[in-house]
Structure formats: C-alpha cells, structure tokens
Amino acid sequence: TQLLEQSPQFLSIQEGENLTVYCNSSSVFSSLQWYRQEPGEGPVLLVTVVTGGEVKKLKRLTFQFGDARKDSSLHITAAQPGDTGLYLCAGATSGTYKYIFGTGTRLKVLA
C-alpha cells in the first residue's frame, strides 16, 4: 500500500514568514498533485507535477517534484493569512489516475 507522509503535521507562523511543506513516499509516482482545503469545503487543486525534478511556480507558491518521483515539496514565500488551510499532496502510480492522499499539513498564518 502506497503511503504519503507529510511534514510537518501542523504549522503556525506569522504573516510574512516563509515555509516549506514536505510530502514523502517509498513509492514512485507518475504524477503528484497538491491541494488546499478550507473548513467545510472540498480540496481545491493547486498544481500537478509529472516530471522528476520539475519545479512549478504559482505566485508565492513553489512546487518541486523529486528527481526520483517519490517526494515533493511546497514552499510558500511571505505567507499571508489567506494561505491558512489544510495542504494535501496526492500521488498516482504509473498507469492509473487513482490518487492517494497524504496525511496533510495544517497551516495557520497569523496576522
């Protein structure tokens, strides 16, 4: 069974700080996604990465897929209170689009 571990589990930071969230597995993924979820809502897709070593930027968010396609990171620059939420990574193994979700990182950004 593929397992996606995220770290840290919880993170509370001040507005303006930078942070990095990690997603690690022993499995190789053909694609990996990052989602953000707010209370009372479903997860919302932020990005999909498919190539080992790939880096994608979305405004203040930078996503990286590990060279071996087993891990990923999400870096947020100058965090804002609007970034508060549950961040989830999800991976699919080769030949499928069946996404298994990570354990989640709960981020709180204080004004």
Add this chain to the structure above:
Amino acid sequence: DARVTQTPRHKVTEMGQEVTMRCQPILGHNTVFWYRQTMMQGLELLAYFRNRAPLDDSGMPKDRFSAEMPDATLATLKIQPSEPRDSAVYFCASGLGTVLGYTFGSGTRLTVV
C-alpha cells in the same frame, strides 16, 4: 464555474439505517471518485469510476457500502446498515482522468448516532 454537486450536505441518522449520498459530476467528466475524510485517517479513497464502470472499490467495506453510477450525471454511495464508525465527511470528485486533476464537491457530513 462548473462544480460538483453533492447532496445532502449534512445527514444525521441512527445506527442501522440506510444512507444514500448523491453526487452530480461536472458535465463531460468521465472519472468519478468517492473519498471519505476523518481526522484520524485523513482522506481515504473508497471507489472510482471511469465512464461509469467501477475501476477500483478496494477501499470500500463491501459488506455495507456500495457505489454506483446509474447514469453519467449521477453517482451514488450507499451504506446499509450504517454504523457510528461511518461518521465522516464523504467527498465526490470528478475529472477527465488526466493530469489536469479533479474537482471536489463540498462533501456530505454524515453523523451516525
């Protein structure tokens, strides 16, 4: 914006009762997932469909859960009989089965007492 619609948003039921949750995928999406989210287990994949055919339901307790897509505009998840440990938020997500990703509904919060 196109959205995935789930009904009901909230459901409280007594142990032993049948529960049916419904999902209307985004028009044109051919892949539908059912997930269950709890604080302890996170988001667990229960079942997924491609072109209305079930591809994988290995995450679902078969004795009490069933998932179907009677047509392209409706996916259902049934629990019979329900148990308190089934209390969770159930999410439906739809997509095109590509790396473009999936759109989630707002979920059904189920409480079994």
